[in-house]
Amino acid sequence: MHIFDDYLLNPEQRIYWLYLLSAFGISLVYYWVQPKPKVTHINTIYGELKAYWLHPSALLDYRYFIAVWLIKLYILLPLLLSAKTVTLYVNLLLLKIHTPLHLQFSALTISLLYTITLFISSEFSRYWLHRWLHTVPLLWQFHKVHHSAEILTPLTFYRVHPVENFLFGLRYAFTAGIVTGLFLWLFGSGLSLYMIGGTNAFIWGMSLIGSNLRHSHIYLRYPKFLERWFISPAQHQLHHTYKYCSKNYGGYLGIFDRLFGTLQLSENINKPTQYGFPKKLAKRYSGLTNLLIRPFIDCKTLWKRKHEKI
Template identity: 50%
Template sequence: MDSYFYTFLEEYLINPDKRTYWVYILSSIAIAIIYLYFNKKQSRVIFSSKLWLHSSAKLDYSYFILSYFIKVMMIIPIVISAKSIAFFINKNLYYEFGFNQIQNFSYENTLVLYTITLFIVSDFTRYWLHRLLHTIPFLWEFHKVHHSAKVLNPLTFYRVHPVENILFGFRYSISIGFVTGIFIYFFGSKIGLVEVFGANIFIFVFSLLGSNLRHSHIPLAYFKALEKWFISPKQHQIHHSKKYFNKNYGGYLSVWDRIFGTLKLSNEVKVLKFGLRNEQMKNYTTLTNLLIYPFKKIITRKKN
């Protein structure tokens, strides 16, 4: 059991690729304090026990622990690694086209190009998978688990059905592996990431600037012009609202929402009510229901 505990700490608190990395938590707290200093009325909501001890929040805390064990024992073993995908892509490019490495490209330029390409491709595929989870009926049944949260806190980020986690695992492996395989083919061993503490610099910067506030009741908005390029915490909160759940699918970039017609700016929405329609909420109030009910709903739909 101790090994699970230390692995858990290493996975979430000490891993800079995770939202719950201790540096990101501290930076989010700092940003929240600054925001609340200028918006004192919001303090009553943020520090209310009705928020942190809400039944939906308690479910988030329990599900966070449970989802870790599901991930370790069921998801990781079946999701193919990005390394395997990269090897497959590189091998097939070599067999098809022979040796074609670019020689006159500096290591520094390769680092920058690879880091930017990886970030953009990953964010683009994240947008489309997220959108498909909303628009394909049987996938929406699984994604409802995430949207069933009536209040938001940083652990709501992990309120994701295992089926959705598997899909995002494959998305990550395929997109990262595809880009990496191509870069290895053209640049060989010169590839690498521009990193901070071992994390992609873009992921680090966005996480440092308050990604944890997306699942919170701090409606931090950016300037209108900036929100057309980057998703603000409030824009993601808008996505969690009952009325605008089909807007703002983007992960870090809002460019995709702008291009494909799903962008909603913060200044266009004043009141936010989170969760699903009232008649659906009763089906997502226990750990068992979060895991089982999507399957029951899909089976019932097929019978009808």
């Protein structure tokens, strides 16, 4: 089925089966080493799992995932600019400035350099887009959809408004296009990504070490020194609380949060007891239609208010 090919069987997606399996394995180890409650009856475990996976917020994530998949497939994808087009224009622009340099390095060096540059520049542009989604009032109306989740499940990663999806698609096209165009000019054709399992080796590695746990209730911290470089699941869970939502904008890396003053380590902060918005605000995002339409209504209200003032 199409949706399985697009997600569960696609290593470029967060919910690729192997990443889910590794997240499950890490969760088991996490529970194993946690201090155990005195009574752990099978019915209690079942009740807790049911309350988590069948919570109204989680159920809404499942329905929303299918709806947005269809919107992406039939509306967004045909509209998006491709990284190839950007590459072409960047390459043409550079050729106008100077003839290609065609620097001589081994294929392995070029491939590693290209993979690392692509990964770091992608993290950089992701950091800034995420930050603007919080700080620009009109963009925040759309990003609120992601932050409205009261329960974090791996599918909450996909609770993103199509407008935000579109912006992230453009961000990717520009980042990958600029880096590839530049590398073609520097090193000539024959560029190849350092891949594992059909995806960027870095993303593959990061996904295996628990990126799915960021949207979960497994409060997995990394040691302090590591959280300064990589965003741990606990750090992203803090980003989903009302108090710390202006911290930890990074995807995989914490270095840009550190550089631009938004890093929040999980040290000395207990596992959050509530995610998303306070009750009154959360109610406004309680159904599929609300998630899709509410941001446009709120943008219109903001726009009107601003122009009435003028």
